[in-house]
Amino acid sequence: MSSATTNQHYVPRLLLKHFVSGSSKQVFVFDKLTERSFPKSIKRVASELGFYDCEVDGASYSVDPLLTRMENVASRIITRIVATHNLRVLSATDMTEKWSHYSRRLRCFGLTPGAKK
Numbered sequence: 001m002s003s004a005t006t007n008q009h010y011v012p013r014l015l016l017k018h019f020v021s022g023s024s025k026q027v028f029v030f031d032k033l034t035e036r037s038f039p040k041s042i043k044r045v046a047s048e049l050g051f052y053d054c055e056v057d058g059a060s061y062s063v064d065p066l067l068t069r070m071e072n073v074a075s076r077i078i079t080r081i082v083a084t085h086n087l088r089v090l091s092a093t094d095m096t097e098k099w100s101h102y103s104r105r106l107r108c109f110g111l112t113p114g115a116k117k
Helices: 013-019 064-084 092-108
Strands: 007-009 026-031 036-041 047-049 053-056 059-062
Touching: 013 064
Parallel strands: none
Antiparallel strands: 007 047, 026 036, 053 059
């Protein structure tokens, strides 16, 4: 299990890295409270300490290791899309794996893809 000191991203770095500015590993963020934008490391955006960790009946759990394994699969698919600028490079298996990854991520938060509010 990860500890509450582990920085866990709710927007995966595999996506964030495609929005970096120049050769830096920073993206521009916008602070709605101060209404200003500034660059920030992708290591420190869209993340919280222990975000995927929880405790149930005194036992500690984390879904972070599972998400990391799923993101390894998704990363290969997203890299192909970015390199070719074309979704047609995806096989039916690729699309199933990508959808599976994100639908599981949503279920972690009690959300169901396609559910009406």
